[in-house]
Amino acid sequence: MSSAPLDPQHPRQPLPYLKLLLALVAFGAAWRLTEMQPSALFAAEGRRNMLAFIGGMFPPDLSVDFLQRMLGPLLTTIQLSIAGMVLAILIGLALALPAARTLRFAGVLHEVALRRRRRWLLAVLPYAGARGLLNLLRAVPELVWALIFVRAVGLGAFPGVLAIGVAYGGILGKIYAEIIEGVAPQPLETLQSTGAGKLAVFCYGIVPQALPHAVSYTLYRWECAIRASAVLGFVGAGGIGQEIELSMRMFNFHEVMTLLMMVFGLVAITDLISAAVRRRLR
């Protein structure tokens, strides 16, 4: 205590406002570089185009014939998002387990056992590999993944499933790893002190703590996947997105409106489902 600084709450910080200043500079630079012109939104020309587009969307096309035709793509979108998420969860879990520091080499589970150098290396290498792979999966946008997979396996829903599975697998893997690392360590120490093995500590200590967060985040990602599958349709990955793109190209804006309402409905339904699941998990 005696050698500590007088005010330990405020260690020497020369420029407390430096970070705020930096953030402002970054924002200003971004504004300039992206050529932001909010006024363009309200200029005569832009306003006319927008009004034509929005006006064209009303009334939405609710003819039985069109709705019946869209039932297939709607189901495709749902299936695409679910299959994509299943793939993403599998990829995410497979990469999160080696990418979670506390499962490999850090924290209370390794305090005593991991002092020998070779064993430490054996634990760190898979970690670095998994983290690198996760970064790669996330660095490539899902649209680019979709383009790649359309090239590879042809048009249709399957490349969409692959694109969502791979892109979201990277995101889920990172989040899962972070959730696992963020779990309270004291119960793990207690479990370990009974002589429990690694897998038992994982199932008794980490899973119960991590599960609610992991499930709730996965459900949120499912919602994102439904929206994403609409965009992926634009590059030929099937589902509602493909229909939106077609209707846009045909200037059938009232059909676009119907399709957007369908996406809205899907997102709302996933929201209801995830709220219900979260309530049960609490």
Add this chain to the structure above:
Amino acid sequence: MSQAPATSQAMSGTTACILRLHLLSKRFGSQQAAVQGITLNVRRGETIAVIGPSGAGKTTLFRMLNLSLPPTSGSIIFAGSPVASLGPKQLRAVRRRIGSIYQQHHLVGRLRVLHNVLSGRLGRWPTWRALLSLVYPLDLGDAAAALRAVGLADKLYERTDHLSGGQQQRVALARVLLQDADLILADEPVASVDPQLADEIVELLVTLGREAGKTLIVSLHHVGLALRYFSRVLGLRDGEITFDCRPDEVTPLMLAELYGGDRVFGGRSRQADHASAAPAMPLPTTCLHFQPPATAT
């Protein structure tokens, strides 16, 4: 691999001491050492109370003794084998023989009580049984019996974080009962229960331990309990042992020294002038070399 013969050798040789500490120290970062130079022999069947002010290093000592925290220096010898040289498998085997109750009980709140109690069996169960038990609880009768012993028979299926603090502490106690360890370490096991219950729990711990021939090391803030139920009392202050006595040898002066002095509120500040201010009390006071009492009450 080379430790197995060492253990069996120890069983025949130094059976009297289950635990031997030699100059055990722990320093966190650049802080003053939390535990410094503790040398201690613990005989089988002894019941030891550790008392001392907040921040004395009790929890740190316990975490080293249950092999959760590696010491900065010094050695721990459990049942004849130095734990620093144990491989992962042997480490598990030794941990299984040491049961711990943590100050903040540290249970898994989202699991049902029965799984927290049954986790005392994790050291003995093969992994597949551990996983199966989460779905289809095994040894349910033993868990129920342990809960009955701590007065929580009706909470078997409750979610653990729905229990009160004192009830959770008793769940931790039930878990240790199920673990059936040779050495039981309890860090403040009665911190969050009422005095009446504290008395009962400590008595339960000591009698159960004594009947089953367990060795007990319990830290307590309640000096009365320490003096009443235990065969040996350790005073710990600023990471050092200040006395190591039978309960009837503990004097008020020793307690005053332990808790009083020039302690800054919340801090750790025994320094040179303290020793000169109290020349009557060289540290550590050792009234050791006593025989383990036949009955201590």
